[in-house]
Amino acid sequence: MKVGVVGATGEVGRAMVKVLEEFNVPVTELRLFASERSVGKEIEFRGEKVKVELLTEEAMKWDCDYFxxxxxxxxxxxxxxxxxxxxxxxxxxxSAFRMEKDIPLVVPEVNAHLLKGYTGIIANPNCSTIQMILSIYKLHEVYGIEEIFVATYQSVSGAGHKGIEELLSQERGENVVRVFPKPIHRNVIPLIGDVQDNLFTQEEMKMINETRKILNDYSIRVYPTTVRVPVLYGHSEAVMVRLKRPFESLEKVKEIIASGEDVVVTDDLVTAVDVAGKNETYVCRLRKGDERSILFWNVADNIRVGAATNAVRILLKHAKMNGRM
Ligand SMILES: NC(=O)c1ccc[n+]([C@@H]2O[C@H](COP(=O)([O-])OP(=O)(O)OC[C@H]3O[C@@H](n4cnc5c(N)ncnc54)[C@H](OP(=O)(O)O)[C@@H]3O)[C@@H](O)[C@H]2O)c1
Structure with a gap:
C-alpha cells in the first residue's frame, strides 16, 4: 500500500515511520512531507533514505491509500x-477534527468497529486520553464507570520537539521560557493548554470530552488535572476510577484490566523512563479505595501509544477490515 506521512520530521512523524517499519506494514511506497524548513532532509525507512518533500495542496492529490x-x-x-x-x-x-460528530475518534483496541466501511478522516485521540482509556475500558465493559479522577504527569515531548529543546536548554543553564508558561527544569507546572471559561484547561477538556466520545457514554464524569513534568518521554497518570457496581477483589480487577489489548498490569514499579520506546500501556500500584473505587498508576510512551502507534494500529485495522490487506 502507498502511505504518506505529513509532519514526518517531528517527534510523532519520525516515530510513525519507525512503527510502520517495526509493525511490518506492507508499504510499497512511502512519501514524507513537512514544511520548507525540512525539504530535502532524509529519513530512513527499511534501510533506505527517503527525502522529505514540501507539503502542498497538489501533494494531497496523490492517489495513495493512507495519509x-x-x-x-x-x-x-x-x-x-x-x-x-x-x-x-x-x-x-x-485535535482539529476529534470532536466533530461524523468523524470517528478511534483507539483501535476499544472502538475499531467504527472503521468498517469508513473512508475519510479518522481522528487519533489526545495522548493522555489514549493511555487512560486503554487502562479502563475493560472495567467499563464489566462494571460500568461512573467517574474518573485523574492527575497527569506529562513529559515535555508532549509539546513536540520544541518542548524537549526547552527542557534541555534550561538544564544547560540557559534562561529560555517560550514553550511552557514557567521554567520546567526542576519544576512541575499544573497547566497544559489555555484555561477555558469553566477554568479547566484545553488539555483537561480533551480528556473529558474524548473519553466520553470513545467510550460512547456521555454520563461518565471525568475530573482531570493535567500537569507538565521535567521528563523527556512518557506520560504518567494517577487515576481513580469509581465504578457503577462493586468489584469482587483486586485480583479480579487486575485480571479484567489485563484482558484489554496492549495493556500490561504488573506488581512491579513502572516509570516513564522504563516505557520509552514501548507500545503498551502499563498499569501498576493498583489499590482499593472502597468497594466501588480503584486507584492505580498508569504510564505509556506518549509519542508511541499516545500518537504514532495508535495511528499505525488504526491503519492496520482499517486496512484489514476493509479488504486492503
Ligand atoms: N508529542 C506528542 O506526545 C503528541 C501526542 C499526540 C498527538 N500529537 C500531535 O501530533 C502533532 C505533531 O506533534 P509533534 O510532537 O510531532 O510536533 P513536532 O515535533 O513539533 O513536529 C511538528 C511537525 O509538523 C511539521 N510542520 C509544522 N508546520 C508545518 C507546515 N506549515 N507545513 C508542513 N509541515 C509542518 C514540522 O515540520 P518541520 O520540521 O519542517 O518544521 C514537523 O514535521 C501535533 O498535532 C500534536 O498535537 C503529539
Missing amino acids: LFSAGASVSRKFAPIAAENGVTVIDNS
Missing part, C-alpha cells in the same frame, strides 16, 4: 480535507 498527519491542527484543517475528498483515508493526530 498519516502529525503537523498540528491548522495544517490538518487545511490539507487533510483535500486528501479525504480525493478518496484517501486520513489518520489525523491533531
Whole structure:
C-alpha cells in the first residue's frame, strides 16, 4: 500500500515511520512531507533514505491509500480535507477534527468497529486520553464507570520537539521560557493548554470530552488535572476510577484490566523512563479505595501509544477490515 506521512520530521512523524517499519506494514511506497524548513532532509525507512518533500495542496492529490498527519491542527484543517475528498483515508493526530460528530475518534483496541466501511478522516485521540482509556475500558465493559479522577504527569515531548529543546536548554543553564508558561527544569507546572471559561484547561477538556466520545457514554464524569513534568518521554497518570457496581477483589480487577489489548498490569514499579520506546500501556500500584473505587498508576510512551502507534494500529485495522490487506 502507498502511505504518506505529513509532519514526518517531528517527534510523532519520525516515530510513525519507525512503527510502520517495526509493525511490518506492507508499504510499497512511502512519501514524507513537512514544511520548507525540512525539504530535502532524509529519513530512513527499511534501510533506505527517503527525502522529505514540501507539503502542498497538489501533494494531497496523490492517489495513495493512507495519509498519516502529525503537523498540528491548522495544517490538518487545511490539507487533510483535500486528501479525504480525493478518496484517501486520513489518520489525523491533531485535535482539529476529534470532536466533530461524523468523524470517528478511534483507539483501535476499544472502538475499531467504527472503521468498517469508513473512508475519510479518522481522528487519533489526545495522548493522555489514549493511555487512560486503554487502562479502563475493560472495567467499563464489566462494571460500568461512573467517574474518573485523574492527575497527569506529562513529559515535555508532549509539546513536540520544541518542548524537549526547552527542557534541555534550561538544564544547560540557559534562561529560555517560550514553550511552557514557567521554567520546567526542576519544576512541575499544573497547566497544559489555555484555561477555558469553566477554568479547566484545553488539555483537561480533551480528556473529558474524548473519553466520553470513545467510550460512547456521555454520563461518565471525568475530573482531570493535567500537569507538565521535567521528563523527556512518557506520560504518567494517577487515576481513580469509581465504578457503577462493586468489584469482587483486586485480583479480579487486575485480571479484567489485563484482558484489554496492549495493556500490561504488573506488581512491579513502572516509570516513564522504563516505557520509552514501548507500545503498551502499563498499569501498576493498583489499590482499593472502597468497594466501588480503584486507584492505580498508569504510564505509556506518549509519542508511541499516545500518537504514532495508535495511528499505525488504526491503519492496520482499517486496512484489514476493509479488504486492503
Ligand atoms: N508529542 C506528542 O506526545 C503528541 C501526542 C499526540 C498527538 N500529537 C500531535 O501530533 C502533532 C505533531 O506533534 P509533534 O510532537 O510531532 O510536533 P513536532 O515535533 O513539533 O513536529 C511538528 C511537525 O509538523 C511539521 N510542520 C509544522 N508546520 C508545518 C507546515 N506549515 N507545513 C508542513 N509541515 C509542518 C514540522 O515540520 P518541520 O520540521 O519542517 O518544521 C514537523 O514535521 C501535533 O498535532 C500534536 O498535537 C503529539
